[in-house]
Amino acid sequence: MHCNLAIALMHYPVYNKHREIVTTALTNLDLHDIARSSRTFGLERFYIVTPSPEQRSMAHRIKEHWQDGWGAAYNADRKEALGIVRVTPTLADAVSDFQELFSGHVKTVITGARKRPSSVTFDSLRDELRDPENPKLLLLGTGWGLADCCFESADIILEPVSGKGVYNHLPVRSAAAIMLDRLMGGR
Amino acid sequence: MHCNLAIALMHYPVYNKHREIVTTALTNLDLHDIARSSRTFGLERFYIVTPSPEQRSMAHRIKEHWQDGWGAAYNADRKEALGIVRVTPTLADAVSDFQELFSGHVKTVITGARKRPSSVTFDSLRDELRDPENPKLLLLGTGWGLADCCFESADIILEPVSGKGVYNHLPVRSAAAIMLDRLMGGR
Numbered sequence: 107m108h109c110n111l112a113i114a115l116m117h118y119p120v121y122n123k124h125r126e127i128v129t130t131a132l133t134n135l136d137l138h139d140i141a142r143s144s145r146t147f148g149l150e151r152f153y154i155v156t157p158s159p160e161q162r163s164m165a166h167r168i169k170e171h172w173q174d175g176w177g178a179a180y181n182a183d184r185k186e187a188l189g190i191v192r193v194t195p196t197l198a199d200a201v202s203d204f205q206e207l208f209s210g211h212v213k214t215v216i217t218g219a220r221k222r223p224s225s226v227t228f229d230s231l232r233d234e235l236r237d238p239e240n241p242k243l244l245l246l247g248t249g250w251g252l253a254d255c256c257f258e259s260a261d262i263i264l265e266p267v268s269g270k271g272v273y274n275h276l277p278v279r280s281a282a283a284i285m286l287d288r289l290m291g292g293r
Numbered sequence: 294m295h296c297n298l299a300i301a302l303m304h305y306p307v308y309n310k311h312r313e314i315v316t317t318a319l320t321n322l323d324l325h326d327i328a329r330s331s332r333t334f335g336l337e338r339f340y341i342v343t344p345s346p347e348q349r350s351m352a353h354r355i356k357e358h359w360q361d362g363w364g365a366a367y368n369a370d371r372k373e374a375l376g377i378v379r380v381t382p383t384l385a386d387a388v389s390d391f392q393e394l395f396s397g398h399v400k401t402v403i404t405g406a407r408k409r410p411s412s413v414t415f416d417s418l419r420d421e422l423r424d425p426e427n428p429k430l431l432l433l434g435t436g437w438g439l440a441d442c443c444f445e446s447a448d449i450i451l452e453p454v455s456g457k458g459v460y461n462h463l464p465v466r467s468a469a470a471i472m473l474d475r476l477m478g479g480r
Contacts (some may be wrong), residue, residue, distance in 0.1 A: 129449050135322055139466060139467055140463070142464055142467070142468045143456075143464070145460050145462070146456035146461050146463050147360055147456040147457055147460060148456060148457035148458055154332045181310075183460070184404065184462075186460060187460075187462065211323055234324075238351050243380045247387060252328060267478075268479060269330075269333035269334040269335060269472070269473075269474075269477070269478065269479075270333075270334055270335035270477060271335055273332050273333055273370070273373060273374075274333050274370075275325045275332070275333060275370045275374065276329060276330055276333050276346075276470065277325070277329055277330070277463070277466070279326060279467060279470075280326055280329070280466060280467060280469075280470035281470075282328045282467075282473045283466075283467035283468075283470045283471050283473055284470050284478075285465065287454070287471045287474065287475070288454070288457075288474070290457060291454075291455075291456065291471075292455060292456075292457065
């Protein structure tokens, strides 16, 4: 039985600081941190999604360094974490790869820093994930967040991770960890 | 009323890969990520603890870049997050700085990747934090984790953050985010 939650880290279409839609560059530590957190919470797939062939090639090189290169012998735990990484040009490719593990239809789940209408709660999504044939792909944005069009096309909008007060600027690596804990953590 | 939870990121005494006690080097992204997560959950202090004067100087330079330098104008949110960072040579200095905000006695809370006897649960610590005059300083280790002597001298041992299965190699940045959410997050 496969883990029915996966993460897709989206490098396009996302906003930059000036709210222009851009492709962001890969951040090495996003790959490492989100892979380690995902593996810790039992995920079997973590997709790096970027339309840039050069950036996909860099993601592959990082993965290979820790999987087969010098890094594999140096740190076996890192090897295991990076083993779940897959690199795809589009979200559709990530969905179709993840879909191969399940007969039930993969649904995309999107979240951002601000509250939107008709968003589901973490508890409700956690409940849905109890059905092993109910696979979900959680989309995370880089840069200044996923473009509005992504919210329109996603199957489910998840409530934002909010802290205390008005300041809410979690790094995507930290937001991913909190979401994994809320959705999959032992309580 | 001040936030009664603070974090101390310890760079000594921690283990390296060979279980030798070392001083680790500062990781730039630990400072940024943990400051942003801490600020999001309402914390007012995040201590970088290292006995190395050069490393403390580097921590100050990073903080100043985002507080007063070019970075302050570029990213005001980052400025606000790094405003809670304090740099101290020892844990005792961090405790005594945090103590200035409270009349109640500051207690240190330690946690690591493996389960230890007499550890308290997140829920129980969360309950204790409801008393505003019950300040707690949460110690996080870098490298391969805090040395055993730290567990002997801490006031409270907190249960580890565990995921699913046996793999448990969260980055300290991600573990910090999850702990903050469990202890301070709105539910």
